[in-house]
Amino acid sequence: MERPGRSDLAKHWTLDPNITFLNHGSFGACPIAVIEEQRQWQDLLEKDPVAFFEDTTPEISSKVRDELGLFLNCAGDDLALVTNATTGVNTILRSLVFNSGDEILVPDHAYQACRNAIDFVARRWGVKVVTCQIPFPIDSDQQIIDIVIDGVTKNTKLALIDTVTSPTGLRMPFEQLVAELEGKGIPVLLDAAHGPGMTPLDLNKSGASYVTGNCHKWLCSPKGSAFLFVRKDLQHQIHPLTISHGANFPLDGISRFRHEFDWVGTSDISAWLSVPKAITEMQKIAQCDWQEIIHKNRSLCIKGRNIICETLGLEVPCPDEMIASISTLKITDSALNAFLRPAHQPDPLHEVLLEKYGIQVPVWSWPSPEGRYLRISAQLYNHIDEYHYLAECLAKEL
Ligand SMILES: Cc1ncc(COP(=O)(O)O)c(C=O)c1O
Structure with missing residues (x-):
């Protein structure tokens, strides 16, 4: 399984090429021109x-x-x-x-x-x-x-x-x-x-x-x-x-x-x-206005979520209308070990995805509604193949 590349727009960011970065949601990522x-x-x-x-x-x-x-x-x-x-x-x-x-x-x-x-x-x-x-x-x-x-x-x-x-x-x-x-x-x-x-x-x-x-x-x-x-x-x-x-x-x-x-x-x-x-720079990079950027990211996120759900046979957790450009999937009904694992003790699946497959994607347990969750993000630099790749890696590990 080869790690896919990003979209053509990724050249505007300095993201590590050795990582499949599917966690814009946590801290964002800043384009070169803005830095x-x-x-x-x-x-x-x-x-x-x-x-x-x-x-x-x-x-x-x-x-x-x-x-x-x-x-x-x-x-x-x-x-x-x-x-x-x-x-x-x-x-x-x-x-x-x-x-x-x-x-x-x-x-x-x-x-x-x-x-x-x-x-x-x-x-x-x-x-x-x-x-x-x-x-x-x-x-x-x-x-x-x-x-x-x-x-x-x-x-x-x-x-x-x-x-x-x-x-x-x-x-x-x-x-x-x-x-x-x-x-x-x-x-x-x-x-x-x-x-x-x-x-x-x-x-x-x-x-x-x-x-x-x-x-x-x-x-x-x-x-x-x-x-x-x-x-x-x-x-x-x-x-x-x-x-x-x-x-x-x-x-x-x-x-x-x-x-x-x-x-x-x-x-x-x-x-x-x-x-x-x-x-202004994001509109220049995307060559469209913010309404369209929001639409593009959301569409990519929904497609990515559907790919993962289909591959893993997971239930789609909410209607498309309730999604913006991040989407969470419930991996299991019960939280892993203690509730609210401290941030410095990441979920083992997060570690496996990062270390074995080079995928940066958050996995965590949450007390209410209880479960173990994985959350994807979609930003202009992402490509649909990255979600296929994540889905395949998850299918192997879960
Ligand atoms: C819903 C929500 N509120 C607040 C925050 C905190 O943001 P910051 O760390 O920039 O203060 C986050 C961060 O992810 C968030 O998702």
Whole structure:
């Protein structure tokens, strides 16, 4: 069995040619031109750090926010640039004031780091965490909507909803969920870590109170580029995790939210500054707009998933409509050994696939819905043959 090559577009990435890389979902992968753009910003910074931070940064970061705002359909002024979605989620949870007995609603498919942040805050305030149990495999969006809405009580003070779930790769019916929950007066924190560049997002239309999303996953910008959107009427109660100069700057026509988030101490902001380049470069590489990129990746992901299911005789775990550009397959009903194996102790199948066949694809166990899962990703650099190859290797090993 020969390891297949990537698509023709793979020449724009520096991915190791000795690896079949089917895990864009975990950390993204950045095209060469975008890495070069980041280096140029770093070079400019080091030429005169004072001029860079004091003169260049305010203007250029405001331009970046505006351009990202155009992509997400929201005002650049309503966006804070944060380093990752975990920080975005923590920023909201740790800014809000709760009362003992309040409830936070969260599906059991939520990303563990975000769930940990909820548990931390819940312990601190005496908040009850209500976990909605969503099955997987699953038949329809409506099942998810019914289960989540069923978890609402008069004490629900916040709901954390994913755009696309990490362990189960489900595109959540987040538009309907946000509309229903916000319609009931429950603020939604939308975790769009797998959001921009993977599924269309319209933040103004969504009505979500808070949205955090990574640019370093599916927009393919450098690591450490993410955003936090806070609806204007709520900005006064949200503060960065790091309180800095902005807390007492005279407003001078700028909101406190802007002042506080625009400077959280000295850091390398070159990843954020490269986001506009990533937005244009990906379209240049694909020779089409983002709508088409999203469509291409999704189609490839669905085809890849079907190939694996057919080869292994596995049940297709959800309808195509519930898939974006990652897809999870349940290998067995029971989790392997202990629940939630620590990240430094990867699943043995992951090791075999990597070491024996050169395939980088995540395999993990999850407690609820319980099972052992494998998740594929599809990005422009992937080729359909890579999924055939994975399927054949899995057929040998399982
Ligand atoms: C749903 C979800 N939320 C949050 C995160 C965290 O992203 P980051 O590590 O960039 O903070 C991830 C990462 O994969 C994710 O899948």
